[in-house]
Amino acid sequence: MAVNEIDKLIQLLGRVPGLGPRSARRAVLYLMKRRDQLMLPLAQAMQAAAEKIRACSECGNLDAQDPCAVCRDPERDRQSICVVEDVGDLWALERTSAFKGRYHVLGGTLSALDGRGPEQLNLDRLVRRVREQGVGEVILALSATVDGQTTAHYIAEKLTAHGVTVTRLAHGVPVGGELDYLDDGTLTAALNARK
Amino acid sequence: MAVNEIDKLIQLLGRVPGLGPRSARRAVLYLMKRRDQLMLPLAQAMQAAAEKIRACSECGNLDAQDPCAVCRDPERDRQSICVVEDVGDLWALERTSAFKGRYHVLGGTLSALDGRGPEQLNLDRLVRRVREQGVGEVILALSATVDGQTTAHYIAEKLTAHGVTVTRLAHGVPVGGELDYLDDGTLTAALNARK
Known part of the structure; x- marks a missing residue:
């Protein structure tokens, strides 16, 4: 028997951080109702990003x-x-x-x-x-x-x-904090006050 | 200038319920690090589901x-x-x-x-x-x-x-639910439908 396309999609989507099995089910239903406006563009954007985006050999970006x-x-x-x-x-x-x-x-x-x-x-x-x-x-x-x-x-x-x-970076970065979660103002201040 | 593939993917992924702009950024970074194990299979599963899955003409499933x-x-x-x-x-x-x-x-x-x-x-x-x-x-x-x-x-x-x-469907006390947390309407219904 063929693997059910919906179950497969739910299972893969549930592995994305921020989504679990339950929210993946909700997300798939939401996507199926917006096939042309969201689901197909998203699938294509993901495919394009996976194929084209590479780490910069100079800096790693x-x-x-x-x-x-x-x-x-x-x-x-x-x-x-x-x-x-x-x-x-x-x-x-x-x-x-x-x-x-x-x-x-x-x-x-x-x-x-x-x-x-x-x-x-x-x-x-x-x-x-x-x-x-x-x-x-x-x-x-x-x-x-x-x-x-x-x-x-x-x-x-x-x-x-x-x-x-x-x-x-200057003090201003909270001890134990991660850069990615920092607000822009604090990050700017910390950058300007580097020593 | 070409639209940046990453920004486009983040923007689309941020419209999925359960994900916002910030968690979409995290999700994209997570996906980019698991290109072959997760990102490509997910893109393909989404494309396949969008193309193949239709509402049943009989029941709407x-x-x-x-x-x-x-x-x-x-x-x-x-x-x-x-x-x-x-x-x-x-x-x-x-x-x-x-x-x-x-x-x-x-x-x-x-x-x-x-x-x-x-x-x-x-x-x-x-x-x-x-x-x-x-x-x-x-x-x-x-x-x-x-x-x-x-x-x-x-x-x-x-x-x-x-x-x-x-x-x-019968109204009543959810299995495993505590009476104390139940709303009045459900409790009344459960009482009236006692057996």
Whole structure:
């Protein structure tokens, strides 16, 4: 017997964070009633994004082109690189419009608990960028968690050997908070007061 | 400039009930990290469901085939039809496995506020099924709201002329429910229907 298309869709949709089995059922019924206005465009947008969007080979940002829009932009300051854990943090910073340099996405933090060491992060590429592109300042915009600050410390040690100024986000980031959840005003203030 | 694929996907996903703009962003990042395991299968399942799933011309249920699996099943009792507002209610009843007849999906209730009259509901088809298929019992499984009960009353009047038994779901204490939290109306109904 063929797998039921609806059950399959509900099961997959229920794995999306923010939706469980029950809300996935509701969502599928909602989508089925809006087949042409929402369901088909959403399916196509998802397919297109899955096929076209790749990680930028320069900074790790997600974009349909490589290098990404930020790395390609000639208006962006090539002197400063802002190091973030994840693309969501990069988006949060971009929404503030407070930073005019470029980014570097680590893809996580060092974590003893999760067994994530330096070699699992996008670190070698960062060191190479700093060395080869005459970067003057690296801003470490990492979460104010233990893992985030350990990672910041590790990167700062690694980079100061290359004669680059390493700064961190100012106090204002709540201890234990995640960047992605921060409001834009706090994020802007923290960026401006970096030291 | 081309529309950014990620922004488009976030915008569409944020319109799914249960997800807002912020959780849509998180969901997209989560999906992008699970491109092959989740994102592509989900896009394809959504496309397939949107293309293949149609309302059953017999009962209004959603299925890839017409008539739907319930209407096609020779094991189901053709003597009784359970009338529900929506496909979600049909699914809820199917999960109980307590009903062995067939269904009829109205597509809503009568509503003076929303301006929904009898002609907007899948009612003519129900009357025809009752008349032509020798149906013995019609169970009205409609919500215990004012609109739901108005609709049940309207359908009961319409159908008794065709010599069919019309029943409704019993009102009472939900199984596992605490008396203390029950509203007065339900408690009164449960008391009156004691056995």
